[in-house]
Every structure is written in C-alpha cells, then in structure tokens.
Amino acid sequence: MDTVHLPQAVENFVAATNAHDPNALAAVFADGATVHDDGTAYTGESAIREWIQVHLINPKIVITPTSFAGDRLVASGDGEFPGGPLSFAFVFGIQDDQVTNLAITPV
Template sequence: MSETPDTVELPEAVERYLRAHDAHDVSATLATFAPGATVTDDGQTYEGTLALTRWLERTATEFTYTTTLVGAESDGPGRYTVVQHLEGDFPGGTVDLRYRFVLDGGLISRLDIAL
C-alpha cells in the first residue's frame, strides 16, 4: 500500500458523513451536506438534494463492503482529505479511495471521491 497521510481531527460534518454513510443511513448522510452541494463519484457529478439523494440510495444498495479509515489530512481552511480502504463485492474487491471534502458553514459543500 502507498504512503498514507497523517491523521488529523476531522470536523463534525465529516465525522457524521463517514458514520452515516457506513451505516447506509441516507437521510443522516444527506443532512451533512449544504444546500446545493456537489459530489463527484466514479466519474459522475451530482448536484443538489434530489441528485444527492438518488446517489446515496444507489451507493447504499449497489455493493456490500466494509471501510477502514487509513488516514486524514487538512488541506487548508475547510478542506480535508480522508483515505478509506474498502473491501467488498464490487469489481476488484479492494480499493483505497480519497474523499476530498470542502466545508462551508459547517456543512459539506463539495465532495470528490477518487482513487
């Protein structure tokens, strides 16, 4: 595995997102996002409450997987990168994903998920 970032204390919205998303709790995950938030995942961009709800519903049921927090770092004011290791029944079976969060007013305004 490649070198991982140092772990920092994450803001409440990011912690809540990670817990709720792992629990497949769509409404609790959605509550961590600011109105008009944007998510980019798997090459697709989702913007606004309806699109995020559909994305969360799909990701909650598409595959079964476990996550392990590998590390986290601050990228500047209101910006954090979290690295998670996923293992599951998706193609390839394991992957390390980088979740890049941008916060605005204590909520997630942008999330980019990539390798």
C-alpha cells in the same frame, strides 16, 4: 491502528455511510452541494440522494479511514462490489459542519 481524527462533517459522513442510513447521509450535505464521483457531478439534494442510494447504500459500503490531512480523507472502502476493498481519496469542501463539495477518486 492509530485513531484518525476527523472534522465533524467528515465524521458524520463516515458514520452515516457505515450505518447505511440514507437520511443521515443526505443531512451531511449543504443545500446546493456537489458530489464528483466516477466522472459524474451530482448537484443538489435529489441528485445526491440518488448517488447515495446507488453508490453507498445499495452496495453496503463501509469506509475505514486510514489518514486525514487538510481536506483529504484516504480510506478503505469495502462492500458488495467486485474487487473490494479498494482505497479512495475523499476531498471535502466544508462550511458550517456540512459538506459543500465532495470529490472521490481511487488511490
């Protein structure tokens, strides 16, 4: 498989997710960032930390990037949830190597 080249903030997000490290994941996000996932918006550090724990850490998600273009990462997500692995699109807003906005949808 070809290597997918990622911006630093996206690389940090993938690495922290795959390491199941909630503190490293939280550090990827800028102050006031928003995550849109499963029809819900999570804004600010407290809400994003809760989202990280429930949606990434508890199910032990592992992300395998398949492509990146513009601001959109397509990746396989696997973990302890029914029906996996599944493909997701992660659309990132990035400023100063931190994620300001993240929208996740199934592909």
